Amino acid sequence: MWTQTKSLSLEVDGAGPAVFRILFGLLGFWSALRFILNDWIERFFVVPTFFFKYQGFEWVTAWSQTGMYIHFGLIALSALLVTLGLFYRVSVVVFFLSFTYVEFIDVTNYLNHYYFISLVSFLMIFMPLNRCFSLDAWFKPSRGSGHVPLWVLNLLRFQVGCVYLYAGVAKMGADWLQYAQPLNIWLSPKTDMPLVGPWMDSLWLHYGMSWMGCFFDTTIVFWLLWKRSRPFAYGVVVFFHLFTGYLFNIGLFPVIMMASATIFFDPSWPRRLLGSSVPGFSLSAPLRPGHFWGLHGFGKVLILGYCLVQLLLPLRTFTYDGNVLWHEAGMRWSWRVMVRQKTASLTYKVTLPKIGRTTLVSPSKYLTRHQEREISTQPDLILQLAHHIARDFEAKGHESVEVRAEVTASLNGRRAQVLVDPTIDLAKEEDGFGPKSWVLPAPTDPPLQLNRKVARHSL
């Protein structure tokens, strides 16, 4: 069902994208509420005394406790307004800015699905998703044509498609496919789960889930786009995300992806589902098919540019030598979801030439346990804390402070190996987008494989 407007932009039924908006707003509201109700605001933004910054966003800082609660209140309110489609443009701008601001406060809080929410809310700023099923359209019927430009639909599909596709690409490594890691580690202890527990320590299941997970992520977009396979594919999407949500502590991620995958449906699906006889559910003008973009001129350039960035950004890791799971360069913004089990032990060695002393410093002196756990495996964050430690000692009157890191990390069950060159003075190293010569090579031995049906909670 397609049409063409005066601006020559081809249009589609806005019902599907409007439902996407409603679900997205609800999830944004729920997400903010979780932070408020679970005391996460205090844990992640009030208790820490040091925050890890993104390059170029060092100016982003946490507010006071009250300020942070007000900030999350703003996120929740704007998300609710997005859901209702009330003051939509302003609401979605406020939601994007306030949500993304929080994401930028501390790198240790980075999650792929937060990044996804930021990207989608950014795109939604330019999308007239309030033309359908919104209070804006209800108050001002002239806005409620019920149509949206075709590029709106396709750009949202592209964005959701990127998540799945690159999540699949990230799984195409030897650890995942050849050794079924880290699923082998993660599933083995879950033998006391209801129903599925007895199989959780079976190696065939670990391999099966690894390969099926990779196949699912890499191809699901195609199956969702193909009309014939779509109903079955969405069923698989629901099963996949419910199952992974049941198995792992991944918060709202499964719900977000299940909601997002509805964008692959025919854009008129809500009308078909609810019936055109329901008031507000019929289109005022007929639609006709168009081609891919449905947009001309500068807008097309912007969209193509955005798509290019989204396509290339996750691929940047291939410009670095070595294993991204080890050196982590190109790990963020790349949809590398659930691909590694990594733990580390980190201590800093601080040399104070002025008094001729070298002392060890535990990261726990500056960080919460959550932060310490996160940074110990990520070289760029290890570097950030090294700089902070150097500044801290210099502020106490020491000069030419040298900071070295002693860090060993275990990747996917392997014996721990030195991650960062302990001879390098990190205080003198600069962060950047280039490869980090002070990160030592990844382990070459295969990961440990838990290969026995054990760990049952009862015989």
Place this chain on the structure above:
Amino acid sequence: MYLRHFLHSFRFHHFTLVLMVMGFAACSLTARQEAAEDKNQREVVTTDVSTDTTTDDSATTSDDGAFADAFTKTALLEGIAQNVVFPGYEFALIKTKVLQSSVQAYVTALEAGDAATELVAAQEAWKAAALAWQETELYQFGPAADLGGVATAMGAKGLRKQIYSWPLTNPCRVDQESLENVFSAANYTMNELENVYGLDAIEYLLFNRETTNACSSGHVVNNTEKEVHWAQLSDSDIRERRAHHALALTKEVNRQVESLIFAWKPGGENYMGSFTTAGNGSSLFGSVQLALNDVTDALFYLDTLVKDKKLAKPAGIQDCTAASCEGYVESLYARYSKEMLHANLVGFQKIFLGGKADVDAIGFDDYLVSVGAKDLAERMTKNIQIAVDELSMMEGSLYGAAQSFSGNTCDTDEPELCAVYRKVKAVTDDLKTQFVNILDLELPQFAEGDND
């Protein structure tokens, strides 16, 4: 024209197909790249942690993971609860009761006159009680676990801090309480912070033979304009006051250890029942893994407190750049830090092996062997024993060793203090890395994640 036609007919699912092809191409590129790296890196000498971890074949235990075949996680929980933690608390209670009677005898003797013998007996009783408690110090899960904070363990009641609160101690406040003579009141500790009572405060009261107080000259205790101040007390007053104070605190410690045992035991609040039925109808733990996560969280005491605070800080290795750091030792007045540290290591060893080193029992070593990580099980078992032995061989007190330590970061095993530190670190490095990695044991999740 052909290009325009192509673009016009280019639909979104075509675009998706292109993306998929790109994905597979990238994948095959990655796989080839990884294979090439593997080949190259096998020729690169990488520094492995094993190279700086001396292993000593003489360090052996009788528990060699022999239960791996019969291992179940419920059996592990049962072993931890029934063979290690609960008996540890019961033993601690026996010792704190002896402490109470010894301090009572000291008080009585002091009132009668000379009490030198009774004081020594009370001090020895304190040492015995402290050792018994230190073995259980790592077992800070369940009722002993701290309340509040970011990762409260299931069933936490904060009872550990009621019994022993180090490093939260405050001798000045203890003196203030002695001066104000309020310690005999019922439920006295209810209104006080934990740093003025417990075994640590009792140590100060029994072992500090100075009659001065631990407060600064400007503190209210030393303000002679106040109605009650320190200078009013004679030496004998102070000794008597401190003895009575110690007795009151000893009674309170006993009461708290009894509360802890009551909270654990079947027939009491039965935390043990909830713990051992984790994942099988437990009212606290929906899965065995949750219970094991709490245990693992508690085991990190070996890293953050034993290694960092009890060993490294007083030695000036870590978090202290002053000329002398020995004042940070755990047992400053009884000079019993080394022995207490030894008890901590033995406590860790018991929970790792499921019991004493010379007794076969189901422990984490069996868990590791059962999942195929025999190397790690053997290495940790051996390294724990080496650390225990190293500390046993250390001469003199930890305070003395820290005092004579020249201050370095222990890159070698010299002096002896460094050898101890490095042996403990060998254990904690494995604990923090491969151990939690392969058993997927970690801190309780604070929030959602997608393993980025």
